[in-house]
Amino acid sequence: MAPQNISLKPIGHVNSPYKQKFVVPRQANLVSAGLGSIELNQDYADINSLRGMEQFSHLWIIFFLHATAEKGWSPTVQPPRLGGKKRVGVFSSRAPYRPNPIGISAVEYIEHYESSGRVLIKVGGLDLLDGTPVLDLKPYIPYADSIPNASGGYAEEKPPSKLVVVFSRKAEEELIANKVNYPNLKELIVQLLTLDPRPAWRVKSQDNKQYGVTLYDFNIKFRIEGKQTTVISIRAE
Amino acid sequence: MAPQNISLKPIGHVNSPYKQKFVVPRQANLVSAGLGSIELNQDYADINSLRGMEQFSHLWIIFFLHATAEKGWSPTVQPPRLGGKKRVGVFSSRAPYRPNPIGISAVEYIEHYESSGRVLIKVGGLDLLDGTPVLDLKPYIPYADSIPNASGGYAEEKPPSKLVVVFSRKAEEELIANKVNYPNLKELIVQLLTLDPRPAWRVKSQDNKQYGVTLYDFNIKFRIEGKQTTVISIRAE
Known part of the structure; x- marks a missing residue:
């Protein structure tokens, strides 16, 4: 199969307390006080598209790693968890410098609402920079997504x-x-x-x-x- | 922030026993016997990009929902779990008809290897159609991705x-x-x-x-x- 280009358009963006990469937590849920919101962009600001989300405790944000996207990628990276000295493959890491700079974060769902034509979802445990373009949102489905006996290699333990x-x-x-x-x-x-x-x-x-x-x-x-x-x-x- | 187009190129594709949408399991890990592989496309066929993946038991496949991408999307959908009669928001479902047709699947990692210039990763619990374009691979990180006490709404229980x-x-x-x-x-x-x-x-x-x-x-x-x-x-x- 010939690789073809795929064109995507953000459906929304993140409003976050984190204005600089420096302090952004390295994964979701490390900092429960990281409250923020996802705001649907004008073309997608339909509250019906979120109907039923309140049944779920967590949701996935699929996002574009916009702050580092221009910097390209390399086949190996040096994760901070390994002291920034040992190299692992880019696909064996969550490093932002990837062929397709897409990230996934499972965050806490708090509520969603409409306010003067804006559609917002309040979330907790955020690990995303303010302004991050959002590509998709999905409910977190425990029976498929939560694998409690999974082994996490060099990222096994919470920092x-x-x-x-x-x-x-x-x-x-x-x-x-x-x-x-x-x-x-x-x-x-x-x-x-x-x-x-x-x-x-x-x-x-x-x-x-x-x-x-x-x-x-x-x-x-x-x-x-x-x-x-x-x-x-x-x-x- | 003005929404801009984001252009992505598949890094690989899925080799799967599932040749038709009809039997594809609705989530990953429902069918453990669903063995298949991810094959890196020629431009990305560097075994170093997977170094360290063997430390992890599971990995995320971020993929393009190619079989349904042309069909567009709608703000609400009727999930099979609700008997195909009740409507929920598209972002409150894992339906394939999404503004950006991207899917995520946590699958079992078995092994990866190089064979006559091809780089492959054997996986289990696959829920993807043969030929699915792969956009990214990431290690499954239990402390961030596994939320055992999450509630899953209408998809709480395994089918x-x-x-x-x-x-x-x-x-x-x-x-x-x-x-x-x-x-x-x-x-x-x-x-x-x-x-x-x-x-x-x-x-x-x-x-x-x-x-x-x-x-x-x-x-x-x-x-x-x-x-x-x-x-x-x-x-x-």
């Missing part, structure tokens, strides 16, 4: 919590000031930073660098020393 | 075995004659037919029709009476 997260006095005040509009901001920061989002080579160098990252519309500054990360400030951008 | 499968004397002889080359043919036929592959409206009509279906290169004829299906003949085509 452990590596860091204790503490907040400076200033950061605590900023959390309180924004609690009404962003009630889960503290939990989200804790869950994200405890996983240590730094690239593998950085972790080894025991750096003293101040990091900055954007979550929602906040610029979060933090520093990692040993096994502790201190959130220095949380500023509205 | 039950509905029919007892018996073989005519002639069919038994044909199985014996082909046992060396097709050792799992009997098991495959039993597993497929016990699920009752007929469309929902047919099941209700208690038909007496003789069905024919192609598996591998055999034409299988069978008849369903009440709760029993009789395999009449198994002929090499």
Whole structure:
């Protein structure tokens, strides 16, 4: 069979607190506080297309890895789980640099609704960058998709919590000031930073660098020393 | 964000015993005897791209629903699980008639190898038509993909075995004659037919029709009476 080009058009996009790749969790459900939504694009904004979704606890997002799509792919990659040093095949990894940059994420379904002509689905445990183009949505079907006795090779275990997260006095005040509009901001920061989002080579160098990252519309500054990360400030951008 | 077209090229295709949509199991892993392979297309036939896959027990096939892609989609569909009478949203179903006709299947990994320049992965529990274009392969990662407490709505339970499968004397002889080359043919036929592959409206009509279906290169004829299906003949085509 001759390989032919297949042309697809996004049906929607992701609204996510994650504005930069740096802090995006490496798989779905690692950060339960990662709340966001899928918004159907205008051509597909029909609430009927989601009828019955409320029967399911989880759904699959099939998405386009837009932030890295231009960078091409290579037959082997170095997964962060192997310390960024050992090579495995691209198809034996979930690395974004793939021949067809498509990702799949099983996320928690919360609710779906229509609001001034927009059709949205609230989800939890998100691991996607803000603006990610969505190609398809499917219900998570436990009898087919959940294989509890599957073996996961080098990604068998959930990545452990590596860091204790503490907040400076200033950061605590900023959390309180924004609690009404962003009630889960503290939990989200804790869950994200405890996983240590730094690239593998950085972790080894025991750096003293101040990091900055954007979550929602906040610029979060933090520093990692040993096994502790201190959130220095949380500023509205 | 303006929706843009995304162009993809298959990386491989499926070699499957299922030559017609009629008998293809409705999800992966319903029919463990559904053995087949994924073959990487010439441009992607690099065995290194699969290095480490043997660490995993299952893998995801992301594929193009080529047999139904031309037929378009509709916002609601009538899943066979609901007797083909109740409508749910297309995104709340795994129906093939989707805006972007992409499917995902978690199948059992058996082995991968290179043979005269071809790169193949043997898999089990397949639910894909022969020749299905493959867009991507990913390892199944239990901590992210397996959600044992997920609820599956109208597709909560595995479809039950509905029919007892018996073989005519002639069919038994044909199985014996082909046992060396097709050792799992009997098991495959039993597993497929016990699920009752007929469309929902047919099941209700208690038909007496003789069905024919192609598996591998055999034409299988069978008849369903009440709760029993009789395999009449198994002929090499």
